[in-house]
Amino acid sequence: MKNYLILQRVLLKNDLMGLNPFAQSGEEKASAGKLVMRRIGVIVLLLFAAGSVCFLEYELYQLFREMGMREMALGLAVLVGSVGTLLFGLFQGISSLFEGKDAPLLAVLPVTSRQVYAARVTSFIVSQIGTTVVLVLPAFVLYMLDEAAPVGFAIRAILTILLLPLIPVAIISLLATLLMRVSAFSRHRDTIVMILSFGFAIAYALFVTRLNSSADNQVNTIATMLTKDGLLNKMLGFYPPAQWAVSGLRGDWLQLLLLAAVSLAAPVLVVLLLGGSYLSAALGSGERSTRRHSRQQALSWGGSGQLMSLHVLEWRETLRTPAWLYNGLAGVIMFPLMMGVGFYSGFSAASTREGENLIKMVQSLAQTPEYAGYVIVIIAAIAAMGSMVNPLVATAYSREGQNYPFALSLPVKPLTRVWAKLLVGLEINAVCALMITVVMAVIFGVPALLAACGFLLAQLVGFAISAISLVMDLRHPRLSWANETAAIKTNFNQVISMVLWVILMGLCVVPVVLLWERGGTAVLLSVCGVIALACAVSVVLLWRVGRKASAQN
Amino acid sequence: MIEFAQATKVYGKSDRAALDHLTLTVPDGCVFGFLGPNGAGKTTAISLLTGALMPTEGSVRVNGVDVTQEPVEVKRQIGYVPDGMQMYDRLTGNEYLNFIADIFDVSKADRQARAERYLALFDMTKAAGDRINSYSRGMKQKISVIAALIHEPKVWVLDEPMVGLDPRASFELKQLMREKADAGATVFFSTHVLEVAERLCDQVAIIRRGQLITQGTPEELRQRSGDESLEELFLELTDDSAAGEGEVGAK
Ligand SMILES: Nc1ncnc2c1ncn2[C@@H]1O[C@H](COP(=O)(O)OP(=O)(O)O)[C@@H](O)[C@H]1O
Numbered sequence A: 001m002k003n004y005l006i007l008q009r010v011l012l013k014n015d016l017m018g019l020n021p022f023a024q025s026g027e028e029k030a031s032a033g034k035l036v037m038r039r040i041g042v043i044v045l046l047l048f049a050a051g052s053v054c055f056l057e058y059e060l061y062q063l064f065r066e067m068g069m070r071e072m073a074l075g076l077a078v079l080v081g082s083v084g085t086l087l088f089g090l091f092q093g094i095s096s097l098f099e100g101k102d103a104p105l106l107a108v109l110p111v112t113s114r115q116v117y118a119a120r121v122t123s124f125i126v127s128q129i130g131t132t133v134v135l136v137l138p139a140f141v142l143y144m145l146d147e148a149a150p151v152g153f154a155i156r157a158i159l160t161i162l163l164l165p166l167i168p169v170a171i172i173s174l175l176a177t178l179l180m181r182v183s184a185f186s187r188h189r190d191t192i193v194m195i196l197s198f199g200f201a202i203a204y205a206l207f208v209t210r211l212n213s214s215a216d217n218q219v220n221t222i223a224t225m226l227t228k229d230g231l232l233n234k235m236l237g238f239y240p241p242a243q244w245a246v247s248g249l250r251g252d253w254l255q256l257l258l259l260a261a262v263s264l265a266a267p268v269l270v271v272l273l274l275g276g277s278y279l280s281a282a283l284g285s286g287e288r289s290t291r292r293h294s295r296q297q298a299l300s301w302g303g304s305g306q307l308m309s310l311h312v313l314e315w316r317e318t319l320r321t322p323a324w325l326y327n328g329l330a331g332v333i334m335f336p337l338m339m340g341v342g343f344y345s346g347f348s349a350a351s352t353r354e355g356e357n358l359i360k361m362v363q364s365l366a367q368t369p370e371y372a373g374y375v376i377v378i379i380a381a382i383a384a385m386g387s388m389v390n391p392l393v394a395t396a397y398s399r400e401g402q403n404y405p406f407a408l409s410l411p412v413k414p415l416t417r418v419w420a421k422l423l424v425g426l427e428i429n430a431v432c433a434l435m436i437t438v439v440m441a442v443i444f445g446v447p448a449l450l451a452a453c454g455f456l457l458a459q460l461v462g463f464a465i466s467a468i469s470l471v472m473d474l475r476h477p478r479l480s481w482a483n484e485t486a487a488i489k490t491n492f493n494q495v496i497s498m499v500l501w502v503i504l505m506g507l508c509v510v511p512v513v514l515l516w517e518r519g520g521t522a523v524l525l526s527v528c529g530v531i532a533l534a535c536a537v538s539v540v541l542l543w544r545v546g547r548k549a550s551a552q553n
Numbered sequence B: 001m002i003e004f005a006q007a008t009k010v011y012g013k014s015d016r017a018a019l020d021h022l023t024l025t026v027p028d029g030c031v032f033g034f035l036g037p038n039g040a041g042k043t044t045a046i047s048l049l050t051g052a053l054m055p056t057e058g059s060v061r062v063n064g065v066d067v068t069q070e071p072v073e074v075k076r077q078i079g080y081v082p083d084g085m086q087m088y089d090r091l092t093g094n095e096y097l098n099f100i101a102d103i104f105d106v107s108k109a110d111r112q113a114r115a116e117r118y119l120a121l122f123d124m125t126k127a128a129g130d131r132i133n134s135y136s137r138g139m140k141q142k143i144s145v146i147a148a149l150i151h152e153p154k155v156w157v158l159d160e161p162m163v164g165l166d167p168r169a170s171f172e173l174k175q176l177m178r179e180k181a182d183a184g185a186t187v188f189f190s191t192h193v194l195e196v197a198e199r200l201c202d203q204v205a206i207i208r209r210g211q212l213i214t215q216g217t218p219e220e221l222r223q224r225s226g227d228e229s230l231e232e233l234f235l236e237l238t239d240d241s242a243a244g245e246g247e248v249g250a251k
């Protein structure tokens, strides 16, 4: 037990290291004044991020309250806080459980495999509790303010926040461990893991929507669904723990007890079940297959320019590092995939007359020439989501880690290096945006020209976000990370890039709201203006990098 | 030719310079050994030379060009073998060599001829198709050495190159260093293995706590200290507990 606690403390500290926003990056000689300025900047950014989450949840809460469905706010928060982890956490689970470089180190310590596994699962839970707090706290607080007995609710809310991530983490740990065992020692392990994980996620999404649509057929009308508890139950129906949590929050202590019992049992069960063989599986994931040298391999001696060569290097590094592959690309691919599944199931669920009518209505709206401006802006906004969830660019320099000094010793102009990395981001953005645009265009019958315009606009947003966050990462790379997962996952620069995205979106929303009544063209033009401004800022930043002779600050 | 002029590096806001006004000239056609105990500032000096760090004060020039003024120009002339595991180890050996050759703009014929020669020399031809992260430490070091030679650098900089090499590879490497220097290149390497320095180097410099203590041919240094072996001299000069500030050797 003592060993376990020591291990737990070290692992937690190690895993969360990169999140300290005030950590000095590598070798710096900032003056005191500059340091203070930077700290203030970081604090303002964080406040802004927190503020925008709170604002969004406040608006939603007010909306639900006016409709007399305060509980919906709780339901949504709980769903986002738990099912979100379930759907998007698998890759993170794999990389935080299996892609740490410290497995060989831990294997020689006098601790059992089960203790190591328990420690790993625990630090995964802790990081998820962190995310849950950020996501659900504002909604819970708002709800509490309207409660007659706020103290009781506060206690239940705190318990719920602590309990919510446990079951998703247990399920993910189970899946991740099984996946790694199945694919162990296969030459194409990364590919197998990737495909199976996507398979799981899609199967789960399909299962859920099937469940829902069959429930629909029984009730057979959207009208009943729109009653207060009907909608809530439908929303939470496919994930019982969410239902227990909401009932518990609303005062049913028995349901809360049920949630606590299952939540605590789940991870313990997983650890007992799979912990024993964890270390050998984790060690296995560090092994690389080498080819048998029975015959001479043909080495190739091709050549290409600096930019191309660096660009290819960037891709190879990403694709060949499972933690970066999962966390960097998976979210970006998962997002449009989920959207496709969602719309598809929306279609199949819309066997009712109301559903059909709804889609027909949207289609006819999308094809009305006067609405072209709105349509372009909406498509661009959704297609640009990829540039927010993509952490690869915002960590491109940080991820070089110990190679950073060597990279600097190569005779490459700073701007060439920037472009080699920036292109990766632009390519990913383009693929993601393309998928989203096609899905939306097909389902809502958007004319090709409008879809193309929306796509292009999304590319400009992607360019601005990528360029700015890349230059920020270049200025303050966080090079000393514990493992590859930490490099991309708990990197503060990535948080900054998300905040940037929120700011840019916020800047776009203001004119949209103000000009909404003035017609689609006015809205479109104002959004284009904001985006052009952001692009101008990024061009200036890039130009300033190019002006420097060397890559250091 | 490499010239350090009053080169100084203070990390962050340390109250002590990791490299303290180093002034040193390394002529062409010479194997130059840079000696010092752990933490003396060898890697720091080399990082200033390769442009990975900016000097806090002073300058470093390579063949007359200032590293801070024209970094790309200088880096093009340097072949650098870093210490430890700094390496794009997700590439195969073959891909890594091609990458370095691309960066230094080496023609296809040249890179193939050179790579094949050095791969064979270090017995790495068969392993070159595997990912570097499956290599042992010595194999990584060998690939690093080959990569540094693939563009025939005028200045060859090696940071503790013997670490991890087996006797055979270590021998080949020393031969290569001699060969390159005789062909007119500048070979600058850091080490704490004294026999290597004693037998291989045309000149050596010893630093301790960031400061240059003494410099000369191995022969000169031995004479100055009355025919001690270089090892004894080294121990004496770099002994922190010794009272004298290392003036023993420098007349
Ligand atoms: N990134 C760094 N930040 C702060 N101090 C450093 C850093 N790198 C090296 N140092 C310090 O500089 C001194 C010289 O280090 P180094 O040049 O690596 O020594 P050597 O290569 O001779 O063993 C040491 O005292 C070390 O602690």
Ligand SMILES: [Mg+2]
Residues within 6 Å of the ligand: B042, B043, B044, B083, B159, B160
């Ligand atoms: Mg060193």
